[in-house]
């Protein structure tokens with residue numbers, strides 16, 4: 051197990067700066083997830099930690115040691131990729147054991163580790179099968195097993211689930227999280243899927259354009275995003291954004307044109323009948339689509355040309371084309387500066 055510390059870490063490809071001097075301290079045993087849009091520098095950062103990319107500037111420490119110049123194999127870190135490299139001609143046992151190919155451990159210890167990884171990953175009955183006779187999830191587990199047998203001081207995952215179907219993805223998410231709870235190995239996980247980030251991370255690192263925008267627990271990022279980017283990125287469906295003039299508390303202020311109001315679809319409630327509950331935001335528009343999800347329905351509305359999503363509860367499914375009013379209660383609004391996109395306050 052190990053801490054990982056990035057100090058002013060930079061990656062340049064020629065003149066392009068892909069990672070622009072980032073600082074981050076990852077605690078021993080922590081599960082940290084990097085999220086951000088395509089090209090923001092997540093994979094490059096992970097590959098610098100792994101030793102697969104040269105570091106252009108700054109310092110990378112693993113434990114107490116500066117490892118900038120260390121070869122990947124000297125870093126004692128295990129990486130699991132998106133395209134898990136499972137060899138078709140080898141059995142599961144041989145594939146997992148491949149992680150110990152260059153190790154000087156004796157045969158009995160190697161076998162013990164392979165069997166233990168197989169047991170932890172629920173592959174013990176499949177150790178003598180070849181990959182062709184495995185499901186996608188079982189193959190992915192074998193790839194993780196190969197990383198596990200080395201007893202690495204950290205696991206690095208680069209979008210390991212993006213090639214799996216939705217059902218398997220959610221199953222593997224839970225399996226990887228359970229594995230982490232059991233092994234408590236420091237883990238850095240890269241994804242562009244905010245659901246993976248929210249459900250797996252101890253802390254989420256939001257990246258954009260080679261910078262770190264915000265670091266926090268999933269709840270901190272959801273409740274207190276520093277800006278519009280994080281606010282829209284974390285949470286599904288994304289937070290609605292509206293001009294300040296739509297909101298009653300803004301109507302009296304002179305700066306309303308410079309402010310955008312954010313409200314999460316979950317907090318914007320469409321009801322079949324009006325309520326006299328005190329609200330700061332009341333919007334009326336035309337229903338353009340509905341997505342019934344069982345206990346609630348997502349309602350897409352057009353509000354004077356602005357598309358928003360609200361939630362209808364209590365089995366109320368509004369008709370497409372109908373006119374509907376939805377309201378947000380006090381405390382659920384986010385006020386952003388329209389120019390800087392920074393969060394100004396909550397209301």
Ligand SMILES: Nc1ncnc2c1ncn2[C@@H]1O[C@H](COP(=O)(O)OP(=O)(O)OP(=O)(O)O)[C@@H](O)[C@H]1O
Pocket residue numbers: 063066068086087088089090091092093094095242
């Ligand atoms: N070998 C390379 N040579 C030149 N530029 C590169 C190289 N690898 C990555 N880049 C650039 O560095 C930036 C960051 O890339 P990176 O792969 O880290 O992004 P990412 O956030 O992981 O995106 P994705 O989710 O699409 O994988 C991008 O602009 C990319 O084009």
